[in-house]
Amino acid sequence: MNKNTDYVALEKKYVFGTWRQQRSWNPLLIEEAAGCYFTDINGKKYLDFSSQLMCSNLGHKSPKVINTLSKQANKLCYIAPSFATIPAAKLGEKLAAITPGDLQKTFFSLGGAEANEAAIKIARMYTGKTKLISRYRSYHGATSGAISLTGDPRTHYAVGIPGIIRAPDCYCYRCPLGKEYPNCDISCAEYIDEIIKMEGKQNIAGIVVEPIVGSNGILVPPKEYIPRLREICDERELLLIDDEVMTGFGRTGTWFCIEHWNVVPDIMSMAKGLTGAFIPLGATIVKKKIADFFDEEGNLFCHGHTYSTHALCCAVALTAIQEYIDNNLIEHVKQVGVTLGKRLHELKEEHKSIGEVRGKGFFWGVELVKNQTTKEPFVTRSQKFLPNTLKKISAASIEKGVYIVNVINTLIIAPPLIADMEQIDEGIRVLGEVLKIADKECM
Numbered sequence: 062m063n064k065n066t067d068y069v070a071l072e073k074k075y076v077f078g079t080w081r082q083q084r085s086w087n088p089l090l091i092e093e094a095a096g097c098y099f100t101d102i103n104g105k106k107y108l109d110f111s112s113q114l115m116c117s118n119l120g121h122k123s124p125k126v127i128n129t130l131s132k133q134a135n136k137l138c139y140i141a142p143s144f145a146t147i148p149a150a151k152l153g154e155k156l157a158a159i160t161p162g163d164l165q166k167t168f169f170s171l172g173g174a175e176a177n178e179a180a181i182k183i184a185r186m187y188t189g190k191t192k193l194i195s196r197y198r199s200y201h202g203a204t205s206g207a208i209s210l211t212g213d214p215r216t217h218y219a220v221g222i223p224g225i226i227r228a229p230d231c232y233c234y235r236c237p238l239g240k241e242y243p244n245c246d247i248s249c250a251e252y253i254d255e256i257i258k259m260e261g262k263q264n265i266a267g268i269v270v271e272p273i274v275g276s277n278g279i280l281v282p283p284k285e286y287i288p289r290l291r292e293i294c295d296e297r298e299l300l301l302i303d304d305e306v307m308t309g310f311g312r313t314g315t316w317f318c319i320e321h322w323n324v325v326p327d328i329m330s331m332a333k334g335l336t337g338a339f340i341p342l343g344a345t346i347v348k349k350k351i352a353d354f355f356d357e358e359g360n361l362f363c364h365g366h367t368y369s370t371h372a373l374c375c376a377v378a379l380t381a382i383q384e385y386i387d388n389n390l391i392e393h394v395k396q397v398g399v400t401l402g403k404r405l406h407e408l409k410e411e412h413k414s415i416g417e418v419r420g421k422g423f424f425w426g427v428e429l430v431k432n433q434t435t436k437e438p439f440v441t442r443s444q445k446f447l448p449n450t451l452k453k454i455s456a457a458s459i460e461k462g463v464y465i466v467n468v469i470n471t472l473i474i475a476p477p478l479i480a481d482m483e484q485i486d487e488g489i490r491v492l493g494e495v496l497k498i499a500d501k502e503c504m
């Protein structure tokens with residue numbers, strides 16, 4: 062037995078693999094990672110073309126982050142959230158500065174799901190209303206409240222919270238309302254207005270959306286959609302809750318994705334790129350009016366975790382944000398992202414299995430079809446956890462040294478924001494090779 066099989070077998074025996082059949086899980090044993098690459102126990106190097114779970118925005122092994130970790134660990138790792146710390150104070154101030162509009166005050170947790178749990182609770186405490194609108198093709202996290210917002214197949218077995226209403230998706234390639242943009246009058250948004258009328262605005266706290274849907278296929282809304290949701294929220298006195306867990310921190314070429322449409326949400330949740338995934342941290346930032354509400358006598362902020370406002374995590378997030386700034390990464394993504402999109406559209410010309418290419422910045426989806434005319438997908442929602450063609454493509458790609466995440470029927474191309482053209486070309490070349498697997502299965 063070599064080193065590799067030992068530890069994989071050990072992990073399989075004692076540690077759960079996430080979101081999968083346990084027995085068929087056959088992970089690579091990874092030992093090291095640096096820049097845009099990670100390396101397995103046998104020394105084979107892989108290009109990270111999806112930033113792991115679309116979270117390693119700064120790549121791997123940042124010397125500045127390592128320095129912060131060691132300096133802060135030598136000073137103070139953890140103190141109860143009832144105390145103040147310099148990293149938490151500075152990070153709160155920094156987030157208020159880089160987020161749009163008057164988003165001001167932050168609650169810190171340890172990841173995206175917790176950030177959304179806080180968003181749900183804050184929205185309910187602030188409005189005194191309980192219902193929330195989310196969408197079918199969405200993912201907001203695995204915990205009880207967040208999985209209730211979620212509409213994707215991972216809701217399987219979830220014991221959720223009551224009061225969640227699902228709205229139709231903004232998915233122009235397969236419009237759930239059978240319309241075609243731009244002649245649709247953004248009916249998917251208008252239908253949300255209808256839902257509000259029927260459910261009663263007096264019962265609904267807010268609408269929760271990923272500004273570009275991530276792990277349900279990189280669904281980019283048309284330019285009118287998010288501004289229309291903002292209008293509906295204002296007209297009906299609901300909160301707009303923006304889940305930027307995957308899209309935040311430069312991923313789409315702006316600090317936060319919602320800035321593409323000049324919209325300011327009432328609550329924004331974040332995680333992943335907040336620390337560059339070097340260390341866990343989640344955050345829920347709210348507008349001044351919500352912050353002020355909790356300053357009023359009697360309005361208790363009734364929420365918290367042992368690890369809220371963790372000093373070590375806050376210090377790393379500050380360094381990560383400084384890295385985005387010092388390396389001009391938002392501008393880099395904006396510029397190089399155009400070429401990345403162009404390369405992917407060129408691939409579409411060459412591969413009959415590509416149905417649609419969509420995205421922004423370093424956040425792209427390649428949706429595959431068996432037939433470009435009928436748009437028949439390779440993988441349906443109910444086949445997500447079964448062996449399928451997209452999983453075969455990701456496996457072939459890793460075999461060739463490039464890691465590409467697949468989600469239901471879409472491949473996610475989301476390299477670390479530090480990736481240069483050479484690395485992008487390397488990933489695109491391998492993607493082109495492995496797409497031949499799907500081409501052969503086309504009708």
Ligand SMILES: Cc1ncc(COP(=O)(O)O)c(C=O)c1O
Nearest residue numbers: 172173174200201202275306307
């Ligand atoms: C948009 C979105 N929200 C929330 C989450 C949950 O984050 P976490 O896995 O850190 O709990 C994810 C995770 O992928 C996500 O993509």
